[in-house]
Amino acid sequence: MKRRQYALQEGEVCKYLTFVSTGLLKSFKIDEKGNERISLFACEGWWISDFNSFIHQEPAVLTIDAIEASELLQISRANYERLLRDVPIMERYFRILYQNSLVTKDKRLISSNSDTAEIKYQRMLETMPDIVQRVPQHLIASYLGLAPETISRIKNKP
Amino acid sequence: MKRRQYALQEGEVCKYLTFVSTGLLKSFKIDEKGNERISLFACEGWWISDFNSFIHQEPAVLTIDAIEASELLQISRANYERLLRDVPIMERYFRILYQNSLVTKDKRLISSNSDTAEIKYQRMLETMPDIVQRVPQHLIASYLGLAPETISRIKNKP
Numbered sequence: 399m400k401r402r403q404y405a406l407q408e409g410e411v412c413k414y415l416t417f418v419s420t421g422l423l424k425s426f427k428i429d430e431k432g433n434e435r436i437s438l439f440a441c442e443g444w445w446i447s448d449f450n451s452f453i454h455q456e457p458a459v460l461t462i463d464a465i466e467a468s469e470l471l472q473i474s475r476a477n478y479e480r481l482l483r484d485v486p487i488m489e490r491y492f493r494i495l496y497q498n499s500l501v502t503k504d505k506r507l508i509s510s511n512s513d514t515a516e517i518k519y520q521r522m523l524e525t526m527p528d529i530v531q532r533v534p535q536h537l538i539a540s541y542l543g544l545a546p547e548t549i550s551r552i553k554n555k556p
Numbered sequence: 557m558k559r560r561q562y563a564l565q566e567g568e569v570c571k572y573l574t575f576v577s578t579g580l581l582k583s584f585k586i587d588e589k590g591n592e593r594i595s596l597f598a599c600e601g602w603w604i605s606d607f608n609s610f611i612h613q614e615p616a617v618l619t620i621d622a623i624e625a626s627e628l629l630q631i632s633r634a635n636y637e638r639l640l641r642d643v644p645i646m647e648r649y650f651r652i653l654y655q656n657s658l659v660t661k662d663k664r665l666i667s668s669n670s671d672t673a674e675i676k677y678q679r680m681l682e683t684m685p686d687i688v689q690r691v692p693q694h695l696i697a698s699y700l701g702l703a704p705e706t707i708s709r710i711k712n713k714p
Contacts, residue, residue: 427666450659459666482648489647490640496654501608503661508585508617 399423399464405446406462412451414472418444421468422532425460426540436541439465439529445495465533510543518542519552557581557622563604564620570609572630576602579626580690583618584698594699597623597687603653623691668701676700677710 399405405423406412416423422441425448426434437460440446448458452475473481481488509518522542523530530538539546557563563581564570574581580599583606584592595618598604606616610633631639639646667676680700681688688696697704 450662453655453659482651486644486647489644489651493640493647493651493654496651496658497611499658500654500661501611503658504608507665 399468399470401464401467404461404463405470406448406451406458406460408459408461409457410451411455412448412458412460414474415445415447415452415478416440416462417471417473418442418446419469419471421464421470422466422529423462423464423468423470424537425462427460434540435543436537439526439533439537439541441529441532465537515542515544515548516552518544519549557626557628559622559625562619562621563628564606564609564616564618566617566619567615568609569613570606570616570618572632573603573605573610573636574598574620575629575631576600576604577627577629579622579628580624580687581620581622581626581628582695583620585618592698593701594695597684597691597695597699599687599690623695673700673702673706674710676702677707 399421405416406425408428418440420442422439423446424436424440425438425446426436429435438446446462448460448462450456451458451460455475482492509521513521519538519542522538535549536546539549542549557579563574564583566586576598578600580597581604582594582598583596583604584594587593596604604620606618606620608614609616609618613633640650667679671679677696677700680696693707694704697707700707
């Protein structure tokens with residue numbers, strides 16, 4: 399995929415679980431004001447999808463596009479089931495992937511409800527230092543649910 | 557467990573994944589104002605835990621208590637790993653459990669950010685009719701992030 403190309407558009411069915419071989423993608427929703435609300439950054443070794451849409455073959459609420467030129471591996475719903483049936487170790491792989499994803503989602507939800515802007519940004523520096531390096535500041539702000547000015551203010555603090 | 561007994565208190569390490577054989581439990585956080593914010597109801601056949609605390613053996617942010625007298629089955633972290641190692645079908649079981657949990661969490665998060673109070677309550681009636689029957693109204697309100705008066709207003713609408 400080239401930079402800015404779409405892997406999924408809102409309203410389509412998410413046909414694939416996407417594994418990022420190289421590059422960087424993001425998934426997001428467009429809110430009422432037309433702003434992107436980023437739900438995930440995925441770089442090398444990460445998976446990205448509209449998971450509900452993929453599992454239930456319903457219209458996606460998320461859009462996915464490439465922040466950098468990217469090389470992707472994609473698996474369809476039918477092949478995902480076949481893989482899990484035929485290669486038992488993949489059950490373990492996805493069980494652990496989903497287990498980690500549940501933990502991360504819980505932590506992020508708790509943080510978004512209770513942490514200050516400073517702490518949110520600090521956490522992101524600690525947990526995703528590579529993403530913070532590679533991504534423009536307004537996208538970091540969108541991911542954290544903060545105004546871009548807030549990030550500038552935090553970074554410029556002595 | 558008797559009604560109102562605790563299965564987990566905030567700050568403890570969550571030692572067990574808990575499966576509800578009979579009865580009904582809830583997990584919740586206490587917010588700054590001292591109100592319970594309910595994150596999950598679990599009745600017969602459901603699992604409940606502070607999942608991050610269980611997986612990483614860190615202090616729990618959730619409290620879990622019994623809404624009804626309940627019979628529980630509990631598995632420790634070490635036995636959970638042993639079960640997954642020794643009984644391969646359990647990898648599949650937990651992979652599907654976590655897969656469903658991720659989908660449900662995403663849907664609930666989207667709903668909490670964008671749906672009206674009416675739609676939230678309607679959704680809950682459709683997806684968890686048994687819970688709505690068994691649980692006092694102020695707990696439904698806490699789960700949906702609504703004021704108890706709002707639920708009364710919705711129910712009394714002609």
